[in-house]
Amino acid sequence: MPFASSSHRHPLYSRLGGLVVLSLMTLEPAGAEGARCRLDAERSADIDTLAEPRRERITELRTPEEVRTPPTVFAGDLLVGNQEGGALKRLDPASGETRWRLDAPNWIHSDIAWERGIGVVGYGNRFSPPGARANVTGDLLGSGKSGLLAVDLETGKPVWHYRGTGESMLTPVLHAGEVFAAGGDRALHVLSLEDGRQTGLIKLGAYVGLSSPTLDDEGRLFIGGAAPYRLFCVDPMTRSVVWMAEFGEVVAGLDSVPPAIEGDLVLTTAVVTASRPRRFSHRLFAVDAQSGERRWSADLGENRSRDASVLGTPTVAEGCVVVVGATGDTLHAFDLRSGETRWQLGCGPILGAPVIEGDSVYVTLVAGELLGADLATGEAHFRASLGEAPRASAGPVRLGGHLIVPADNGQLYLVPLPS
Numbered sequence: 001m002p003f004a005s006s007s008h009r010h011p012l013y014s015r016l017g018g019l020v021v022l023s024l025m026t027l028e029p030a031g032a033e034g035a036r037c038r039l040d041a042e043r044s045a046d047i048d049t050l051a052e053p054r055r056e057r058i059t060e061l062r063t064p065e066e067v068r069t070p071p072t073v074f075a076g077d078l079l080v081g082n083q084e085g086g087a088l089k090r091l092d093p094a095s096g097e098t099r100w101r102l103d104a105p106n107w108i109h110s111d112i113a114w115e116r117g118i119g120v121v122g123y124g125n126r127f128s129p130p131g132a133r134a135n136v137t138g139d140l141l142g143s144g145k146s147g148l149l150a151v152d153l154e155t156g157k158p159v160w161h162y163r164g165t166g167e168s169m170l171t172p173v174l175h176a177g178e179v180f181a182a183g184g185d186r187a188l189h190v191l192s193l194e195d196g197r198q199t200g201l202i203k204l205g206a207y208v209g210l211s212s213p214t215l216d217d218e219g220r221l222f223i224g225g226a227a228p229y230r231l232f233c234v235d236p237m238t239r240s241v242v243w244m245a246e247f248g249e250v251v252a253g254l255d256s257v258p259p260a261i262e263g264d265l266v267l268t269t270a271v272v273t274a275s276r277p278r279r280f281s282h283r284l285f286a287v288d289a290q291s292g293e294r295r296w297s298a299d300l301g302e303n304r305s306r307d308a309s310v311l312g313t314p315t316v317a318e319g320c321v322v323v324v325g326a327t328g329d330t331l332h333a334f335d336l337r338s339g340e341t342r343w344q345l346g347c348g349p350i351l352g353a354p355v356i357e358g359d360s361v362y363v364t365l366v367a368g369e370l371l372g373a374d375l376a377t378g379e380a381h382f383r384a385s386l387g388e389a390p391r392a393s394a395g396p397v398r399l400g401g402h403l404i405v406p407a408d409n410g411q412l413y414l415v416p417l418p419s
Contacts, residue, residue, distance in 0.1 A: 067406035081108030100156025160196030226255035282326035296339035301326035312353035343378030352395020
């Protein structure tokens with residue numbers, strides 16, 4: 001059997017002593033059919049919900065394995081994927097129980113996108129197949145089983161199963177009754193949401209690591225690829241590439257960062273070779289959404305490694321772009337239109353992308369803290385201890401009046417936003 005499901009209710013393992021369980025039973029998406037973490041064009045990780053009044057204490061929910069992606073809200077419950085074992089679960093955050101569980105054949109490193117009560121999630125891993133050669137067109141990224149699962153979110157039963165070739169770790173986009181999913185096989189797959197039947201294939205000529213497609217208000221998809229490094233604008237209706245921007249100087253990162261869109265600008269980050277030997281420069285790029293021409297770029301510092309894991313998704317709000325710098329311990333804020341620096345905040349090693357809520361920006365720190373700072377000035381004004389270092393590589397997500405922090409230790413921290 002490629003996957004197994006269960007609708008039994010399994011109690012979560014434990015909670016922090018003295019902490020209360022937040023009553024989130026009325027969490028519902030406001031307006032949109034599907035609440036999708038970080039899937040708005042601005043990558044704000046900001047989802048409006050009809051939440052009950054916030055409580056004063058942090059709640060800890062435990063799952064069996066590490067959580068590398070933010071949970072999604074459905075009918076007051078949390079949809080959570082675990083990485084190594086590929087478990088997908090619907091959790092009741094009020095009682096701390098699992099309504100159902102479905103086991104995928106490989107990692108779940110994707111948010112669960114949903115519409116009409118059907119959730120779609122990608123699975124796969126980032127390992128290269130034996131004999132793969134870097135920068136060679138035609139090679140795949142990802143080993144083992146890869147594909148997409150569609151699940152009935154009420155029952156946890158599979159609706160359809162699409163098996164791919166390259167890894168499918170990315171969060172899919174649901175648009176006009178179709179699923180758009182990219183991955184390690186250098187193409188954007190188009191499937192019917194209803195039955196998983198393939199309705200199109202858009203060849204990119206570049207593989208995609210973790211640069212989940214971003215859909216803007218005009219119905220265009222933006223995505224970054226590697227080998228060679230390119231940024232794409234795709235028309236999902238005509239199944240065509242509108243423009244393709246070459247980034248010949250890039251050596252890492254462009255294929256691993258979901259682009260953020262604000263107005264006529266596409267924002268992404270990447271790593272280029274620095275002027276000094278054995279150093280690499282990390283940069284933020286702003287690209288014209290209509291033409292693919294570069295508008296401006298900004299320096300995020302240097303690092304001795306080309307590893308782009310410290311590069312987070314740019315987050316945009318109030319004319320401000322916030323992103324993690326090259327050393328992974330500094331927040332940088334830039335003016336959206338000019339690219340000029342507004343402020344920098346050194347706060348210790350950061351995990352995941354920031355979330356902007358109102359006039360504040362929040363990040364998770366390696367030290368096991370949630371840090372809040374003023375969006376206008378960068379002045380830190382809020383800290384919450386999460387106990388053990390959570391190593392939450394996905395970063396926090398706002399759901400209603402709370403921030404939810406996923407963690408590599410299998411826990412979800414529910415933190416009430418400060419008044």
